[in-house]
Amino acid sequence: MKRKKLIIIILPIALIILAAIIGTIAYYNINSDLVYSEVYVEAGTSTCDVKEFLKRDVKGAAFTKESTFDANVPGDYKLQIKWKMPVFGEQTYDTVLHVQDTTAPEVTLTTESIQMYTTAPAPTAADLVESVSDITNCSIDYKEAYDFSSESSFDITVVVTDTSNNATEITVPCTVVEDITPPEITGIAPIEIAQGDTVSYKKNIEVTDNLDPNPTLEVDSSEVNVDKRGVYTVRYIATDDAGNVTEKTTTVRIVSAKIAAATEETVYALADDILAQIITDGMDQKAQARAVFNWVVNNITYSESAGIDDLLSAAYKGMYYHVGDCTVKQKTAEVLLNRLGIKNMEIEKIRDTRGHYWLLIDVGEGWYHYDPNLQLDGTLIFYWHDADLWAYSNSHGNTHNYDPSKYPPIQ
Incomplete structure (x- = not known):
């Protein structure tokens, strides 16, 4: 009887304990099934928060410090997640993050x-x-x-x-x-402007091409100094899309500005006054030419900065101001000789580092050299034969080298 009573007492207790054990196991199993064993994401599309690894929302779940990954870099990352489970304490779960790249650029x-x-x-x-x-x-x-x-x-x-x-x-x-035809440049011509003026290099210039509707045109005017008298070379370079190039050149002549007071009437009056002083009756043309030569040499002070190109302006400067370069002297002599009816023509040195101008005269004996400039060594070149001038020029640094093809035969 006592044994039966003991069984009756123990059995319910055992059932309660068994139920508690089964419940605890079930609770553990349910709560421990928290983390997906693998997670797949497309690279660059997710920040991969820990919630994406959890089967249900719980508080306190986090990656371990050792778990590192880059959701922008494809690869397989082994991770661990820790979570403090009620009753059972901290739990660690293993998972794998697969960062995939299946998207084309x-x-x-x-x-x-x-x-x-x-x-x-x-x-x-x-x-x-x-x-x-x-x-x-x-x-x-x-x-x-x-x-x-x-x-x-x-x-x-x-x-x-x-x-x-x-x-x-x-x-x-x-x-x-295929394009092997270079562009064409038309309208290029020598340019002449006064000192200090602006040069319109592209005025009247046209560039055409057989295929390229807009070929480029480059102007190389690097040699030009608009503030200094002289003759300069300008290059025109046209290029089409195919790289075909055409190059042409022209000259820019920078001349001095005209003097407003240098009218024909004024200049001729100055010339006639001078001639009245230096020309006497009975002089032949050679003697008259010598008188003009002497007046220019002795009365016009050389100044390279005082050059001027216009005939009347240069003669005015020489006769009125008594100063000028070789051009002023040459043109002053030219006006005086013209007033005397003496045949003359300008002659130009082949330009190298500097230019030079003088005259040829013909008083009935053919053309002779006539340079109304006192040379650096004191030489006076009046009525010289051509051979004598060449000999002097060749021995003095090519002072008077010129192109014979541009002039008549010289004595």
Whole structure:
């Protein structure tokens, strides 16, 4: 009887304990099934918060300090998550994060079509790509080799591939044109301006091309000094899209500005006054020419900065101001000789580091050299034979070298 009573007492207790054990196990199993064993994400699309790894929302779950990953870099990352479970305390769960890249690059090209010349550098595939959007680095290549050196039309396929071998292909049409005809430059002519004026280098200049509607024109005026009298070379360079080049040159002559007071009436009056003083009755033309020569040499002070090119202005400067360079002296003598009816013509030295001007005169015996400038060594060149002038010039640094083809025979 006592045994039966004991069983009756123990059995309920045992059942309660068993139920508690089963409940505890069930509670543990339910709560411990918290973390997914694997999680897959597309690279760059998620921050991979710990909540994405949990099967249900709980408080306090977090990655361990040792668990590191980069959701932008494809790869398989082994991670651990810790969570403090009620009753059972802190639990650690293993999981694997698979960062995948299955998205092809987004590509924008620089152009929808290509038109180029056979002479142009062959474009690389990268030259045709304006932008690439992808989570990883990408390579840019042509799908196959293309010949850009021969005239033809074909399609070009550009392939952009990321490090996960996702590829985007874009095809554009290409036309290669052969152009070996250079552009034409028309309207080029010698230019003459006064000192300090602005040069309109491109005035009346036209550039045309058989294929390029807008060939470029470059003007190289680096040698020109608009503030200094002289003759300068200007280069015109026209280039078309194919790289064909045409080059032409012309000259820019910088002359001194005219003197307003140097009218024909005024200058001739000054000349006649001088001639009245130096010309006497009975002089032949050679003697008259010598008198003019002496007056110019003795009465006009040489000044290289006082040059002037206009005939009347130069003669006015020489006769009124009594100062000037070789041009002023030459032109003053020219006006005086003209008033006497003595035949004369200007002659110019072949320009090297500097220029020089003098005259030829003919008093009935043929042309002779007539330079109304006192030479640096004191020499006076009046009525010289051509051979004598060449000998002097050659021994004095080419002071009077000139182009004989431009002038009549000289005695």
